[in-house]
Amino acid sequence: xxxxxxxxxxxxxxxxxxxxxxxxxxxxxxxxxxxxxxxxxxxxxxxxxxxxxxxxxxxxxxxxxxxxxxxxxxxxxxxxxxxxxxxxxxxxxxxxxxxxxxxxxxxxxxxxxxxxxxxxxxxxxxxxxxxxxxxxxxxxxxxxxxxxxxxxxxxxxxxxxxxxxxxxxxxxxxxxxxxxxxxxxxxxxxxxxxxxxxxxxxxxxxxxxxxxxxxxxxxxxxxxxxxxxxxxxxxxxxxxxxxxxxxxxxxxxxxxxxxxxxxxxxxxxxxxxxxxxxxxxxxxxxxxxxxxxxxxxxxxxxxxxxxxxxxxxxxxxxxxxxxxxxxxxxxxxxxxxxxxxxxxxxxxxxxxxxxxxxxxxxxxxxxxxxxxxxxxxxxxxxxxxxxxxxxxxxxxxxxxxxxxxxxxxxxxxxxxxxxxxxxxxxxxxxxxxxxxxxxxxxxxxxxxxxxxxxxxxxxxxxxxxxxxxxxxxxxxxxxxxxxxxxxxxxxxxx
Amino acid sequence: xxxxxxxxxxxxxxxxxxxxxxxxxxxxxxxxxxxxxxxxxxxxxxxxxxxxxxxxxxxxxxxxxxxxxxxxxxxxxxxxxxxxxxxxxxxxxxxxxxxxxxxxxxxxxxxxxxxxxxxxxxxxxxxxxxxxxxxxxxxxxxxxxxxxxxxxxxxxxxxxxxxxxxxxxxxxxxxxxxxxxxxxxxxxxxxxxxxxxxxxxxxxxxxxxxxxxxxxxxxxxxxxxxxxxxxxxxxxxxxxxxxxxxxxxxxxxxxxxxxxxxxxxxxxxxxxxxxxxxxxxxxxxxxxxxxxxxxxxxxxxxxxxxxxxxxxxxxxxxxxxxxxxxxxxxxxxxxxxxxxxxxxxxxxxxxxxxxxxxxxxxxxxxxxxxxxxxxxxxxxxxxxxxxxxxxxxxxxxxxxxxxxxxxxxxxxxxxxxxxxxxxxxxxxxxxxxxxxxxxxxxxxxxxxxxxxxxxxxxxxxxxxxxxxxxxxxxxxxxxxxxxxxxxxxxxxxx
Numbered sequence: 008x009x010x011x012x013x014x015x016x017x018x019x020x021x022x023x024x025x026x027x028x029x030x031x032x033x034x035x036x037x038x039x040x041x042x043x044x045x046x047x048x049x050x051x052x053x054x055x056x057x058x059x060x061x062x063x064x065x066x067x068x069x070x071x072x073x074x075x076x077x078x079x080x081x082x083x084x085x086x087x088x089x090x091x092x093x094x095x096x097x098x099x100x101x102x103x104x105x106x107x108x109x110x111x112x113x114x115x116x117x118x119x120x121x122x123x124x125x126x127x128x129x130x131x132x133x134x135x136x137x138x139x140x141x142x143x144x145x146x147x148x149x150x151x152x153x154x155x156x157x158x159x160x161x162x163x164x165x166x167x168x169x170x171x172x173x174x175x176x177x178x179x180x181x182x183x184x185x186x187x188x189x190x191x192x193x194x195x196x197x198x199x200x201x202x203x204x205x206x207x208x209x210x211x212x213x214x215x216x217x218x219x220x221x222x223x224x225x226x227x228x229x230x231x232x233x234x235x236x237x238x239x240x241x242x243x244x245x246x247x248x249x250x251x252x253x254x255x256x257x258x259x260x261x262x263x264x265x266x267x268x269x270x271x272x273x274x275x276x277x278x279x280x281x282x283x284x285x286x287x288x289x290x291x292x293x294x295x296x297x298x299x300x301x302x303x304x305x306x307x308x309x310x311x312x313x314x315x316x317x318x319x320x321x322x323x324x325x326x327x328x329x330x331x332x333x334x335x336x337x338x339x340x341x342x343x344x345x346x347x348x349x350x351x352x353x354x355x356x357x358x359x360x361x362x363x364x365x366x367x368x369x370x371x372x373x374x375x376x377x378x379x380x381x382x383x384x385x386x387x388x389x390x391x392x393x394x395x396x397x398x399x400x401x402x403x404x405x406x407x408x409x410x411x412x413x414x415x416x417x418x419x420x421x422x423x424x425x426x427x428x429x430x431x432x433x434x435x436x437x438x439x440x441x442x443x444x445x446x447x448x449x450x451x452x453x454x455x456x457x458x459x460x461x462x463x464x465x466x467x468x469x470x471x472x473x474x475x476x477x478x479x480x481x482x483x484x485x486x487x488x489x490x491x492x493x494x495x496x497x498x499x500x501x
Numbered sequence: 502x503x504x505x506x507x508x509x510x511x512x513x514x515x516x517x518x519x520x521x522x523x524x525x526x527x528x529x530x531x532x533x534x535x536x537x538x539x540x541x542x543x544x545x546x547x548x549x550x551x552x553x554x555x556x557x558x559x560x561x562x563x564x565x566x567x568x569x570x571x572x573x574x575x576x577x578x579x580x581x582x583x584x585x586x587x588x589x590x591x592x593x594x595x596x597x598x599x600x601x602x603x604x605x606x607x608x609x610x611x612x613x614x615x616x617x618x619x620x621x622x623x624x625x626x627x628x629x630x631x632x633x634x635x636x637x638x639x640x641x642x643x644x645x646x647x648x649x650x651x652x653x654x655x656x657x658x659x660x661x662x663x664x665x666x667x668x669x670x671x672x673x674x675x676x677x678x679x680x681x682x683x684x685x686x687x688x689x690x691x692x693x694x695x696x697x698x699x700x701x702x703x704x705x706x707x708x709x710x711x712x713x714x715x716x717x718x719x720x721x722x723x724x725x726x727x728x729x730x731x732x733x734x735x736x737x738x739x740x741x742x743x744x745x746x747x748x749x750x751x752x753x754x755x756x757x758x759x760x761x762x763x764x765x766x767x768x769x770x771x772x773x774x775x776x777x778x779x780x781x782x783x784x785x786x787x788x789x790x791x792x793x794x795x796x797x798x799x800x801x802x803x804x805x806x807x808x809x810x811x812x813x814x815x816x817x818x819x820x821x822x823x824x825x826x827x828x829x830x831x832x833x834x835x836x837x838x839x840x841x842x843x844x845x846x847x848x849x850x851x852x853x854x855x856x857x858x859x860x861x862x863x864x865x866x867x868x869x870x871x872x873x874x875x876x877x878x879x880x881x882x883x884x885x886x887x888x889x890x891x892x893x894x895x896x897x898x899x900x901x902x903x904x905x906x907x908x909x910x911x912x913x914x915x916x917x918x919x920x921x922x923x924x925x926x927x928x929x930x931x932x933x934x935x936x937x938x939x940x941x942x943x944x945x946x947x948x949x950x951x952x953x954x955x956x957x958x959x960x961x962x963x964x965x966x967x968x969x970x971x972x973x974x975x976x977x978x979x980x981x982x983x984x985x986x987x988x989x990x991x992x993x994x995x
């Protein structure tokens with residue numbers, strides 16, 4: 008799957024890259040235009056390391072105007088560009104395409120405005136997710152969507168992929184927290200979408216842009232909602248003899264009308280992986296599953312909800328339920344969950360994370376089927392999931408150096424995704440489609456639905472310069488899926 | 502502002518309406534194709550009664566397929582069509598355009614699927630808002646967005662206008678509760694947008710469609726989220742010596758991290774209007790303002806939050822705070838608020854409702870300015886508003902039979918909207934733009950932003966057949982605003 012093209016400056020392509028470089032160096036300082044292959048190497052992939060592609064150039068703008076000027080040049084010469092934040096995405100959304108300019112927002116890390124009375128902040132796209140909360144925590148506010156990578160991932164990347172996180176069960180994903188965007192379109196035009204209050208009239212172009220994975224342009228200023236920090240937070244850790252029991256506890260909690268801030272399940276494999284690597288000494292290694300439930304709100308409310316959650320855990324056969332109330336204990340409990348992906352990386356040469364969604368009622372069925380597929384393919388699969396949202400993250404462990412293993416693992420991941428779709432779910436909960444899952448889009452959407460999305464894209468990017476080849480299946484990259492695609496009428500080829 | 506064109510069947514227009522009628526009668530039963538002027542009369546306006554226009558025809562389909570077949574004919578003959586639910590909209594979204602076919606969803610009132618485990622319902626667009634809750638209330642669920650007209654308005658109209666309501670402070674507007682849509686596009690094609698779980702990958706076309714006011718097509722099946730009914734609900738009614746004190750109580754409540762289900766302010770004028778008409782005997786006639794706060798959740802949570810709200814009311818100088826806990830008392834408290842618009846209708850020959858949004862911090866300033874404008878123009882203005890959302894509903898009372906009064910009242914309403922925009926707010930919180938406010942769109946959006954919206958529309962409706970002339974300013978209907986519009990490039994004229 009790895010496409011290792013030579014660098015255009017070495018292959019003597021007809022397009023005059025040196026001319027473009029010279030022009031870009033007049034827009035940006037020369038040191039903010041990167042063209043040496045050895046310096047470009049770090050940009051050849053994002054968090055989906057199994058796909059790699061060298062870009063032709065990387066630029067490091069500082070402002071909306073600089074991005075607009077760079078994109079105007081790309082548009083003029085019909086050179087594709089790919090936006091990149093911290094490069095932590097897991098679906099290859101920031102994977103370069105051949106002969107492209109990567110526009111990295113690394114230097115756009117300024118907080119531009121904070122208005123606590125009206126609960127919003129305006130930031131540049133390179134700002135790191137946790138910085139937002141850090142800037143207003145002392146005043147009692149936080150930014151809710153919290154991907155596991157939140158200490159390193161950028162808000163621009165969160166907007167592109169409509170990122171989720173542990174707390175999205177109660178607070179909603181990124182799309183629910185973005186009020187306005189300043190964006191640069193693929194022809195270099197600057198637009199203002201939305202504003203500083205929610206629910207503006209007219210078409211919801213902010214909603215359209217969030218989650219569009221860099222294919223409609225680049226967000227250069229982001230106005231986001233701040234949420235009041237709850238007075239009290241408590242985390243419960245329950246352990247169970249079966250994953251099913253943990254799953255039905257989740258259903259019972261939701262049915263009781265309680266909306267925890269987060270509700271996560273980890274299976275025995277994940278528990279032990281985390282304990283092996285992080286040495287918490289806190290997760291019960293012999294449990295078939297643990298359930299983590301975070302409850303927040305006013306003090307009595309938290310007490311009341313926690314008691315109810317605890318009772319429902321025991322009703323479903325929990326062996327024990329531990330409670331973490333102070334900030335330090337809570338961090339300790341969450342540490343294992345947040346370290347789960349990294350733990351797999353230490354246990355196995357490689358791992359492949361999937362990100363499927365199922366209706367909550369199908370949880371037991373899907374987990375049993377994942378176990379069956381794991382045995383059939385001969386690869387261990389660890390399960391860590393946002394149980395409240397039905398958002399699964401099966402982690403498939405493999406060794407890339409064994410020939411053919413990546414293909415098999417991708418096939419296994421694909422079977423899990425198809426199962427999710429069959430059950431009325433989705434092929435992505437929070438990681439996006441990117442380069443990784445575009446071939447599965449026709450499993451989920453009718454040709455006419457995908458065609459309509461592509462027509463909308465045409466409005467913003469008729470030349471397909473903005474992160475081309477992402478989200479939508481293409482004849483070159485997707486087998487059967489592409490076949491259906493090729494029959495669509497009217498959409499110009501990529 | 503009233504445009505009373507003759508009926509096309511009487512004017513002998515060149516287009517062969519009789520041929521279209523004959524064809525439509527083969528698609529639908531003949532009695533579901535209405536063409537007699539006296540029967541068409543009820544369709545000449547919606548809740549914005551100051552605008553009227555007779556349609557050429559009205560059809561009453563029963564299914565997606567029938568709507569698709571009707572629209573295919575409209576497309577074939579390039580006849581514009583306007584979707585209509587219950588016709589309770591307040592911005593003229595369902596106002597017919599000249600020589601159009603009105604597609605009324607009156608007969609599409611079936612609930613198609615209820616899945617409580619996965620918390621969704623699939624309904625036809627003519628289903629009345631309250632019916633949804635009624636269908637699942639016994640099982641402990643409800644549908645959250647609750648416009649004041651909820652006992653008569655249709656869910657299709659709610660989707661078109663992205664309706665709000667008293668409970669949207671906590672639960673969000675219609676857009677937050679729609680998971681999927683089956684839609685018929687303006688060429689008759691049937692599309693499925695979204696699904697039965699939230700946050701599907703790809704572009705958020707559901708979000709784009711919700712609030713598009715019938716200009717992108719017609720939603721024919723709607724999958725909506727159900728919410729668990731809170732265990733306990735309490736409504737507090739506080740009265741104040743000044744509107745400012747009520748306003749700062751709202752800010753204090755929000756700042757304390759409490760999110761009430763609803764938070765409404767009514768000024769003295771509204772209080773007395775409601776008492777005169779509904780005779781509640783419950784609202785304090787001598788209060789400058791009353792604040793209604795509904796708190797819901799688990800029993801202890803409600804108790805705790807209510808105590809805090811009460812304390813904050815007194816801190817801000819409330820004269821007294823009454824509490825309504827049982828369902829009957831609560832209904833009684835809300836009855837006055839929900840009857841406010843109707844009360845104005847009884848007190849004054851006519852009233853004009855505006856629907857502006859301001860950042861919460863600007864509340865006092867805006868109310869003072871509305872009072873000044875009221876005196877300057879010489880029309881009484883009653884204020885009823887969703888205070889938690891900063892969503893104002895100034896009700897301007899006037900007598901249409903006095904020549905020139907409607908124009909003056911509209912000008913006064915326009916000044917209020919411009920003020921909202923200047924302060925960083927919006928010209929519509931929940932009623933939509935429709936025919937009424939399109940001329941103010943350039944106050945709020947740059948030409949390039951409006952142009953982008955129009956280009957998106959082109960994808961769905963290149964011939965401008967779906968509810969043309971709504972949302973966007975047009976040269977014919979908007980003076981100065983149209984001037985800016987006329988300078989846009991590339992968008993075909995309407």
